[in-house]
Structure formats: C-alpha cells, structure tokens
Amino acid sequence: MRPFTWLAPDTTQEAVALLREHGPGARVIAGGQSLLLAMKERTVGPSHLVSLGAITGLAGVTADPDGALVVGAATTYAALTRAALPGWHGVLSDVAGDLADRPVRNRGTIGGALCAADPRFDVPAFAVGVDAVLRISGPAGDRTVPAAEFLRGNGLTTIGQDEILTAVVLPPLPTWDAVVFEKFRHRVFDAAIVSATCALRHGPDGSPVAIRVTVAGVSATPTVLVVDAASAGRAAGDVAAETVLPDAADEPTRYRRELVRTLVRRAVDRARQGSA
Ligand SMILES: Cc1cc2nc3c(=O)[nH]c(=O)nc-3n(C[C@H](O)[C@H](O)[C@H](O)COP(=O)(O)OP(=O)(O)OC[C@H]3O[C@@H](n4cnc5c(N)ncnc54)[C@H](O)[C@@H]3O)c2cc1C
Structure with missing residues (x-):
C-alpha cells in the first residue's frame, strides 16, 4: 500500500x-x-x-x-x-x-x-x-x-x-405494495451471481397495475424491465431471460440465463402474493 x-x-x-x-x-x-x-x-x-467517519448526520x-x-x-x-x-x-x-x-x-x-x-x-x-x-x-x-x-x-x-x-x-x-429481492450465490458469504428485484403496485381492485423488474449481475449496470402488469412469474422470467441475455451461445451464459429466468419468476410470484 x-x-x-x-x-x-x-x-x-x-x-x-x-x-x-x-x-x-x-x-x-x-x-x-x-x-x-x-x-x-x-x-x-x-x-x-x-x-x-466524523461527519455528524451522514x-x-x-x-x-x-x-x-x-x-x-x-x-x-x-x-x-x-x-x-x-x-x-x-x-x-x-x-x-x-x-x-x-x-x-x-x-x-x-x-x-x-x-x-x-x-x-x-x-x-x-x-x-x-x-x-x-x-x-x-x-x-x-x-x-x-x-x-x-x-x-x-x-x-x-x-x-x-x-x-x-x-x-x-x-x-405507497409507491409499491410489494417488493421482493431474490439472489443466487454459491456460498452464503459469496457475492451474488445474479439478483432480481420485483417492485409491484396494485390498482384499487387489487390487481397489479405496475410491475418493475430489475436484474443485476449479468451486465455492468442493473437492467430495468417494465413487465406487463398481467404477467405471472413464469412469463416475466421468460421475458427477462430473453431480454437480458438474448445470445446464450456458451454454457456459462446459458446457466446465467436460467438463473435470471428462475429468480425473476420467483420474485414476481412472491410480489404478486403480496410479500413485504
Ligand atoms: C469479503 C467481502 C465480501 C463481500 N460480499 C458482498 C456481497 O455478498 N454483497 C454485496 O453487495 N457486497 C459485498 N461486498 C462489498 C461491500 O458491500 C462493499 O465493499 C462495501 O459496501 C463498500 O462500502 P464501504 O463503506 O466499505 O466503501 P469504501 O470501500 O470506503 O468506498 C468504496 C468506494 O466508494 C467511494 N465512496 C464511499 N462512500 C462514498 C460517499 N459517501 N460519497 C462518495 N464516494 C464514496 C470511495 O471513494 C471508494 O471509491 C463484499 C466485500 C468484501 C470485502
């Protein structure tokens, strides 16, 4: 040093x-x-x-x-x-x-x-x-x-x-009715390979009117996807996987694409069920 x-x-x-x-x-x-x-x-x-460290209020x-x-x-x-x-x-x-x-x-x-x-x-x-x-x-x-x-x-x-x-x-x-953060890592103290955040807002009739999905770890900055509010987790996961990693020519990339699919599906399904 x-x-x-x-x-x-x-x-x-x-x-x-x-x-x-x-x-x-x-x-x-x-x-x-x-x-x-x-x-x-x-x-x-x-x-x-x-x-x-010495700055009060920070x-x-x-x-x-x-x-x-x-x-x-x-x-x-x-x-x-x-x-x-x-x-x-x-x-x-x-x-x-x-x-x-x-x-x-x-x-x-x-x-x-x-x-x-x-x-x-x-x-x-x-x-x-x-x-x-x-x-x-x-x-x-x-x-x-x-x-x-x-x-x-x-x-x-x-x-x-x-x-x-x-x-x-x-x-x-009130901005969001449910927020779910999902990540995958190999060991508990490892950094995430992929993470997915779902932030969801309901309309007056209780059905989702906005679903914001953010995927991180697969590119230099997080990718925000505005998913169709009617989407269930499976559809949102498919859209996210194809959008974030469209060309999965090699095995490691295919693996990450499956992680994106799974984590987004899980995050959206949990948010739709009203977690947090
Ligand atoms: C062993 C290990 C495991 C880790 N695992 C994870 C993990 O699983 N998940 C995860 O998310 N993170 C993980 N981290 C990263 C950890 O979250 C970051 O190192 C930590 O949050 C950085 O914060 P810091 O206060 O220590 O920043 P510093 O190291 O002090 O600063 C980091 C950078 O930010 C700048 N900076 C800091 N604060 C400010 C400010 N207020 N304004 C302007 N510039 C600023 C500094 O100049 C520097 O460039 C891991 C780190 C280690 C060492």
Whole structure:
C-alpha cells in the first residue's frame, strides 16, 4: 500500500473542500471494505483519504415528511439490519443483513456500495429496483439523481471527484405494495451471481397495475424491465431471460440465463402474493 494522508473532516462541506483542494489524488473513504482492498492490490493509490467517519448526520435513517425513507450514505449494513423499518422499506434491512459476513457488514456502508458500483453488489441493485434517488453534495451545492442514472458501468458512476453521496432516498411506502429481492450465490458469504428485484403496485381492485423488474449481475449496470402488469412469474422470467441475455451461445451464459429466468419468476410470484 502506498503512503497516504488521513483527513477527518467534521462536515460534508469541509469534506468537499478537502477533495477539491487535494484534487484527483484525494479519495473518500467510508467503511474501506472495497477501497482498502483496491489500495492493497495497488489498483488505486490515493495521496489523501477523506474519511466520512466524523461527519455528524451522514449515518442513520430518517423519514421525510412525505414518507420517503432517507438513509444516510455512511449508514453501515449492520445498522440497517438493526433498524426496524416498516413495510417494504424493511426489505432493505433484509438485503443488508444477508450479504458478505459480519466484519464486512459492521464496516461497509450503503453509500460505499453505491459508489463502488460493482455489478455484483446487492444494494445498488435494490436501489435501482425500487427507483431510489441519491442525494449528492458538491462545490456547486446539492443535487439528486435516480439510482439508475447514477450507475454508469463497472466501477463507474456519475459522481464527481469532489462530490459526496450523502443519502439514499427510498420512495414513500405507497409507491409499491410489494417488493421482493431474490439472489443466487454459491456460498452464503459469496457475492451474488445474479439478483432480481420485483417492485409491484396494485390498482384499487387489487390487481397489479405496475410491475418493475430489475436484474443485476449479468451486465455492468442493473437492467430495468417494465413487465406487463398481467404477467405471472413464469412469463416475466421468460421475458427477462430473453431480454437480458438474448445470445446464450456458451454454457456459462446459458446457466446465467436460467438463473435470471428462475429468480425473476420467483420474485414476481412472491410480489404478486403480496410479500413485504
Ligand atoms: C469479503 C467481502 C465480501 C463481500 N460480499 C458482498 C456481497 O455478498 N454483497 C454485496 O453487495 N457486497 C459485498 N461486498 C462489498 C461491500 O458491500 C462493499 O465493499 C462495501 O459496501 C463498500 O462500502 P464501504 O463503506 O466499505 O466503501 P469504501 O470501500 O470506503 O468506498 C468504496 C468506494 O466508494 C467511494 N465512496 C464511499 N462512500 C462514498 C460517499 N459517501 N460519497 C462518495 N464516494 C464514496 C470511495 O471513494 C471508494 O471509491 C463484499 C466485500 C468484501 C470485502
């Protein structure tokens, strides 16, 4: 690991100013679970690390007046797991509690997962799946961006070098009547090979009027599919498999296509049955 200077600002504004002052060599560090690994492997070698650890208000969960759930970017998986979140917001706690292992969950943050933008990570897939919005602070002030527009590729996002992700905002509960997250991994502490999120809204007569399916792990960014609201799981799974992996010439790709088919079918069927 190359030598670096550790900076621990008290406010987001101060952190932004430090990132600006030290330029491209400066990097934000949250839980360090992805960044420290990259530094050890020498794929990155920052001159300055700007820690989010001392910034008050960047960790924790609050509700906006309209019922949106505001999750501070520096909230750890462990804290999310302990949060008693109502309705489908609670699926985020389940997602956070069912990834990696305890040491990673104790340190890793929701904001770090989004900014690392690894296609295998669960929280970015879930955030896109429920149409979450991200809050970002930078030298020009604050801005918001939908999670689907934030993720741009493997390790790529639209955040600037001198900007900080401050919160992940889940839409108010009535936006969805059911949300289901399904993933497949070989061992319990492995990252997912494929995940599928289904977010479903019912009409006044109780039948689905919107089904949003998001598949992650098969491409650099999650793929969102708007599925016919009348679709049962089997049809949705077939559509997703053919859309996300149309050319499955080799065995590994065919395997992933079957995973997509199965996970989407399961997610949609569970959502139609009213899970969460
Ligand atoms: C052994 C192991 C197993 C894992 N298994 C899984 C798994 O099964 N599923 C899964 O989803 N994930 C898994 N992960 C990944 C884990 O979720 C991420 O490493 C972690 O969430 C990253 O968060 P962090 O706070 O540690 O980010 P850091 O490592 O501190 O930062 C990651 C990147 O984001 C930037 N950054 C961080 N926070 C901000 C911010 N607020 N604003 C701007 N930039 C920021 C940093 O500069 C850096 O580029 C695993 C990791 C490990 C080490």
